[in-house]
Amino acid sequence: MQALVDYQVPEDGPDHGYAHFYEETVIECVFLALVTVATRPGVRFLAAAAAEVLxxxxxxxxxxxxxxMALEDVLDNRAAPAAWEARRALWALAAASRVPHGGDQQWHECMMLLDRALCQAGLASRVPDRHRRGARIVTVAPSxxxxxxxERYPDRPELHHPPLGTLATRCTGCGQLRATGLDLHVDPWHGHEDET
Structure with missing residues (x-):
C-alpha cells in the first residue's frame, strides 16, 4: 500500500499498451486500498491516498x-462510517468496471461512476473510523x-423494488441499511460489531 501513498504520475511514453497496463495497476491499487479501509480500522489515510490518485x-x-477489469465489491465491511463510505466507493468502481464499451453514453456513465468513487473515497478519509458507542438497530421505511x-444499481430499475415483506433496518452508528424477509429467521447484522 505504500506504493499507492508514494504514487507519482509517470512521464507519458509512446507505448500505449504499457500505459494501459500501468493504469490498470493503479486502479487495482486504489481498489485494494479502499478494501483495506472497508475491512480494517486505523487506515483512513489509504482512503485519502486513493482519492488523491483518482x-x-x-x-x-x-x-x-x-x-x-475484474473488480468485485467486498462482501462485508466494518461498522464504521469510514468503512461504509469506502464500500460505497468500491461499489462505484465495481459498477464502472461492468459498463460495456460502446458509445458516448456508456463512456459518460463510466466517468460519472469514477467521479462518484473519488467523492466517496474522499469522504471515507474524513468521517470517523470507529463505530459510535450506543449504536442501535432501528427499522426504517421501505422507501x-x-x-x-x-443508488447501488442505477441501471437495473427492476431491482429498485424489494419483494413484499422485506424488512429494512439501519444502524444508528454507521448509517448502514440492511434488509431481510419477514419470513426468514436470519440476523442481517450478525458480526456487524466493529473489531476495535
Missing amino acids: LDRSLGFTTDVVRG AWRALLA
Missing part, C-alpha cells in the same frame, strides 16, 4: 481502461431501502 487521473483514459437499491 483526482490525478485523466478520467477519459481511465474510463477506457477500467471497463472490463429508504428502495433509494439504496436505486
Whole structure:
C-alpha cells in the first residue's frame, strides 16, 4: 500500500499498451486500498491516498481502461462510517468496471461512476473510523431501502423494488441499511460489531 501513498504520475511514453497496463495497476491499487479501509480500522489515510490518485487521473483514459477489469465489491465491511463510505466507493468502481464499451453514453456513465468513487473515497478519509458507542438497530421505511437499491444499481430499475415483506433496518452508528424477509429467521447484522 505504500506504493499507492508514494504514487507519482509517470512521464507519458509512446507505448500505449504499457500505459494501459500501468493504469490498470493503479486502479487495482486504489481498489485494494479502499478494501483495506472497508475491512480494517486505523487506515483512513489509504482512503485519502486513493482519492488523491483518482483526482490525478485523466478520467477519459481511465474510463477506457477500467471497463472490463475484474473488480468485485467486498462482501462485508466494518461498522464504521469510514468503512461504509469506502464500500460505497468500491461499489462505484465495481459498477464502472461492468459498463460495456460502446458509445458516448456508456463512456459518460463510466466517468460519472469514477467521479462518484473519488467523492466517496474522499469522504471515507474524513468521517470517523470507529463505530459510535450506543449504536442501535432501528427499522426504517421501505422507501429508504428502495433509494439504496436505486443508488447501488442505477441501471437495473427492476431491482429498485424489494419483494413484499422485506424488512429494512439501519444502524444508528454507521448509517448502514440492511434488509431481510419477514419470513426468514436470519440476523442481517450478525458480526456487524466493529473489531476495535
